[in-house]
Amino acid sequence: MSAKLSLEVNGRQVSADVEPRTLLIDFLRDELRLTGAHVGCDTAQCGACTVHVNGRAVKSCNVLALQAQGGKVVTIEGITPDDGSLHPMQAAFRDHHGLQCGYCTPGMVMSALDLLKRHPNPTRDQIREELEGNLCRCTGYHNIVSAIEAGAKAMS
């Protein structure tokens, strides 16, 4: 049996019939073709699936699409300007070599933006603490921390 889902995704109103067991990540990727958020571990550990629901970072592989009913979802696609340029935080990741394979990057960027809402000028320790739920297997995190530090400055 399917259920009616209505929500806002990246500023656009979306309605769909979904199976109740549909995860938010699968709805975003398979139904809306927003493939920026990634399925990394599929067990709510790696954070590659991080998106914002009602302004807060959540792991979209560990919530049902229906739990976002009536809410506002923002994915990595939703933060880029319309002209196709990069968001300052994305640009900072590029400039500071904050990625190698790039698989974890959308989740890292969405977590970083959540962090900046609470700490507009975070310390390196705060950044490391707040990235607890985002795993990167390439970089060793050092350049990710530098990228977020620079992204925060660029956005302030």
Next chain:
Amino acid sequence: MYEFQYHRASSLADAEGAFSNGDDPRFLAGGQTLIAAMKLRLAAPSDLIDLGGLAELKGVCMDGDNLVVGAMTTHADVANSAEVQKRIPALAHLASGIGDRMVRNQGTMGGSVANNDPAADYPAALLGLGATVLTTQRSIPADAFFTGMYETALEPGELIKAVSFPVPAKAGYAKFPNPASRYALVGVFVSQSAAGVRVAVTGAGPGVFRSAELEAALTRSFTPDAAGSVAVPSDGLNADMHAAADYRAHLISVMAKRAVAQALGG
């Protein structure tokens, strides 16, 4: 994940009604444990009753001398609440260390308490503060609420509305997190109030428990050294690939020492 019927509750009565009509129903709070368990097919409810739309279950307020936290208040909101930080800073500190940021943005106090994971943080706060669980049917003291591993005194269909915490004179919480899962390998909550000293331990045993040895020592002297000098028995404690029972026993007094130091402002 197996199929299920989904209900988004519009009121507490609606949630209870949906529960009574289901074959094997479960309430859904933040879902940070339940959704993961359903994905692994460790849980397969026939009906899922989502409490996410019930605004009356969210928020923090004072009721007389007690701090009352709504069941659907997220860990992040408990950690960030000015009221919680002012009245029971140890509770805000505990909430700020649960899982990771994304888990704290979604997971709720009621969900954690009802799940009673033997390594979860909140059960230690409830037991260590002598809190009361307010349900749709009654008030249950923490001492009678946590009955065993993943077991509570809740009856089928009984729903946690809020948790009421008496405000202590001093309280602290310290945990040694598993480096991978961030669950407490051992977590100790201590409090001192007119009602006495309470010490609750999570992660070390099959469920949260009070330590009589530590409570006796801290009643005599509420100091880090008093906590650190207690040799906690390892009988009945968990032993697994992460830590042996005697190591966990040792960690209990170390964490208690740190929790007391925090309670004293150190």
